[in-house]
Amino acid sequence: MSPPGEILELPLGLKRLSPAPPRAFASLADELAAFDAFGKATRRIIIGYQTPAARAEVPAFVNEFWTAKQRAANSLHEISYRACFKPQLPRFFIERLTQPGDVVYDPFMGRGTTPLEAALLGRVPYGCDVNPLSVVLTRPRLTPPTLEEIGKRLQEIDFCAEAEAPEDLLVFYHPETLKEIAALRHYLLERRARGLDPVDDWICLLALNRLTGHSPGFFSVYTLPPNQAVSVKSQRKINADRNQTPPRRNVPALILKKSRQLLRDCDSRLRSELATVAGKAVFATGLSAQTPAIPSESVKLVVTSPPFLDVVDYAGDNWLRCWFLGIDPKAVAITVPKKLEAWQAAMTAVFKELHRVLKPGGHVAFEVGEVRGGTIKLEETVLPCGLEAGLEPVLVLINDQKFTKTANCWGVDNNFKGTNTNRIVLFRKPQPTPGNSVPK
Numbered sequence: 001m002s003p004p005g006e007i008l009e010l011p012l013g014l015k016r017l018s019p020a021p022p023r024a025f026a027s028l029a030d031e032l033a034a035f036d037a038f039g040k041a042t043r044r045i046i047i048g049y050q051t052p053a054a055r056a057e058v059p060a061f062v063n064e065f066w067t068a069k070q071r072a073a074n075s076l077h078e079i080s081y082r083a084c085f086k087p088q089l090p091r092f093f094i095e096r097l098t099q100p101g102d103v104v105y106d107p108f109m110g111r112g113t114t115p116l117e118a119a120l121l122g123r124v125p126y127g128c129d130v131n132p133l134s135v136v137l138t139r140p141r142l143t144p145p146t147l148e149e150i151g152k153r154l155q156e157i158d159f160c161a162e163a164e165a166p167e168d169l170l171v172f173y174h175p176e177t178l179k180e181i182a183a184l185r186h187y188l189l190e191r192r193a194r195g196l197d198p199v200d201d202w203i204c205l206l207a208l209n210r211l212t213g214h215s216p217g218f219f220s221v222y223t224l225p226p227n228q229a230v231s232v233k234s235q236r237k238i239n240a241d242r243n244q245t246p247p248r249r250n251v252p253a254l255i256l257k258k259s260r261q262l263l264r265d266c267d268s269r270l271r272s273e274l275a276t277v278a279g280k281a282v283f284a285t286g287l288s289a290q291t292p293a294i295p296s297e298s299v300k301l302v303v304t305s306p307p308f309l310d311v312v313d314y315a316g317d318n319w320l321r322c323w324f325l326g327i328d329p330k331a332v333a334i335t336v337p338k339k340l341e342a343w344q345a346a347m348t349a350v351f352k353e354l355h356r357v358l359k360p361g362g363h364v365a366f367e368v369g370e371v372r373g374g375t376i377k378l379e380e381t382v383l384p385c386g387l388e389a390g391l392e393p394v395l396v397l398i399n400d401q402k403f404t405k406t407a408n409c410w411g412v413d414n415n416f417k418g419t420n421t422n423r424i425v426l427f428r429k430p431q432p433t434p435g436n437s438v439p440k
Helices: 028-034 088-097 114-120 132-141 145-154 167-171 173-196 198-210 234-243 249-264 269-279 319-325 340-357 378-388 407-408
Strands: 045-049 055-063 103-106 124-129 282-285 298-306 358-367 392-400 421-428
Touching: 028 055, 028 392, 055 298, 055 378, 088 103, 088 298, 088 358, 088 421, 103 114, 114 269, 114 298, 124 132, 132 145, 132 198, 132 269, 132 282, 132 298, 132 319, 145 198, 145 249, 145 282, 167 173, 167 234, 167 378, 269 392, 282 407, 298 340, 319 421, 340 358, 340 378, 358 378, 358 407, 407 421
Parallel strands: 055 392, 103 124, 103 298, 124 282, 298 358
Antiparallel strands: 045 055, 358 421, 392 421
């Protein structure tokens, strides 16, 4: 941590997501209690939870702790993925609980928000996800190529090459557009067998990001928000209801256009800063409760958001992206527990693994939100999980938020259904003392 009163220069390419963390507080709880940067006083409440021995309590702090603006973060974050949190959330904890060079880890990394924000802040990013798409969505943004390199590579790719594509996909794409997508897919699959370089890696990411969406910036005809692909049957219904047919889209032109948007905050200095940590990054594909690639006691901070019961069908959302990458979606063992007890057991196993990889004194910021219309508040369920794994509950941070435009596309309103607040449970791994042992 920096000493009180030190003036810190904001790294190039980063926008202020929240007020700079004060350095005069004895603890994070003290800072949250006094927080009023957005004109509101913090409300302090007590959350009770059940342990095997007795009823216990932990303090919770309610306020708007970071901006709700849609585009307040670095432009590299602007790719779509369902059920992801904003970069403001991990940054709030990274700034306060780590120093440059520390390892920041997300065991459910999704689109890679935590690893990317960690890298932008000079921390070493670690990540894991059972979904193999997560690495594809995250890794390229740690080594972003220049727009000139991307344009040159797109000119070298033969988008007229013959390649197979399922005829059913014509429900999404104009025939000529589908031909270009199939040619690009074939090119990338061949390159992947030999190892993609950063430019091809980037183009693959952008193609995945542009596969389907609801505006002319995507390859497809109008479909549901750009963080999933509906079934062929559902898209036929959408087309019929809207009396639409897939228009011709220029695949390389759209990749270049989106690249320009993603790279607008990127220059040589930012690329150099990312390069200092990108080579140390560790990304694993597999179960978050079994991560042998993550060394013991290597992680200073975990910031993550796990799957919430049966709210989101991650595998179903990504079937089209899996096709593009040559992945069998049935082989991806993504399971979201439907019962609270099963979810709790799964999270306990994850916490035990997090206890192993955390440094003593390190923290876990575990974002759980609300599910089932707010009738289940998972923070009350997850607190015993961390405790059983040997972690100490510190506090709960509840950040008031407004729904994003994507949520509005689904017809979700505040205080009706979905996640109305960010609810983050903060745990700490105790410093070693006589009698302390690692949970089995």
